[in-house]
Amino acid sequence: MTTPTISRNVRGRAGVEPLETDASLIYFSSASDNTHRFVSKLPVRSARIPLLTSEDTLRAVSPFVLVLPTYGGTSGKGAVPRQVIKFLNVEGNRRLLRGVIGAGNTNFGDTYCLAADIIAAKCNVPVLYRFELMGTSEDVDRVTQGLEEFWT
């Protein structure tokens, strides 16, 4: 589970300018790596939003789908990870966002995948899919197929 914070689809120099990526799938995953493991099983190019908010965030240069988890909270407050807020505060990133996929756990009740709902509402894009933890093989198949149709 030694995972680089940035995938190979990212170019640019850290600390100097925002890291550009043309990946069609951009995701955030905490140190638990659940979302990372799910994304790794998809046959699409992806880029990971840096784990630390002190690091420069990514800059998308082509349309993309965002995948992000929600950790169980009591309300909407704080549902969207700070790292993702930093990423979406870049206006160009919001403009290229086409859809959101949420990860989570139904045990969290009302807040299951809430971060995906919040971003979808704010950015006026659809929630494409929801899956739990690192996803099952069926989730991988459905998202693979769904994304293929979504981009055509």
Added chain:
Amino acid sequence: MTEKVKLLSHVEAINWNRIQDDKDVDVWNRLVNNFWLPEKVPLSNDVQSWNTLTPVEQQLTMRVFTGLTLLDTIQGTVGAVSLIPDAITPHEEAVYTNIAFMESVHAKSYSSIFSTLASTKEIDEAFRWSTENVNLQKKAHIVMDYYQGDDPLKRKVASTLLESFLFYSGFYLPMYWSSRAKLTNTADLIRLIIRDEAVHGYYIGYKFQKGLEKVSEEKRQEIKDYTFELLFELYENEVQYTHDLYDGVGLAEDVKKFLHYNANKALMNLGYEAMFPSSVTDVNPAILSALSPNADENHDFFSGSGSSYVIGKAVNTEDEDWDF
């Protein structure tokens, strides 16, 4: 217990200003923010609903809750505490003390439900049943054995399986009642427990994976084999326990799907792939909606049946630092 209790041999003052693993802080904060007490839930509003249940349904409900009480008691007084000496960081130790306390809150909250809904005689009978049911006792013995064993990784596996799998033969019932608009306040309380157990299983599973990174490939394989063996052993017992409880009301098969679904999630919390295929994890949608209103997959663009889709529902978006 006659064994000598294992304690940390050395302790230093915990410094929350020097963090080795951010996950410790995140989970501590999450657990503190999620804190609740049973006194906050208006359980007495369920008295009328309780009286609409048949005697068999009432007895089943009491038995399910004594079974859950036993698991929470184990996890609060032995399970979470047994993880403390193996902790890698001092903050991890602190998180386990939080988990242990919360399990004791859970265990106590079932007694709040009992005293609200049932007579002393019925309560005593249900507790007597819990000490006499072979499969419930067996489940307790299996996990207790591993908590007292000497392998930290195996302890975490047993703990995660308890948090993320063993509770669900019991959690099914209040979700079932809730889906039929019965005992809805009780269900609200159980949902709080379910939410807590998800964070506990996630965190212990995460620490398990961190521990796994430090051992040899051979040991990793041994632990993986052990995990699946233990899951099978517990699963077979859960199936028996499920039949003991639910055959009388004809729900056993439905409960088993819920067991498979949660066994998969327990494995994922440990970093392993889901094992049960979707053909046996197709939980009754009413139960899933009782668990989470967002679990209805028809909201999703990819899964939706037709031309239209629902853009994320209106939500409260007041994060101060969200500044666009």
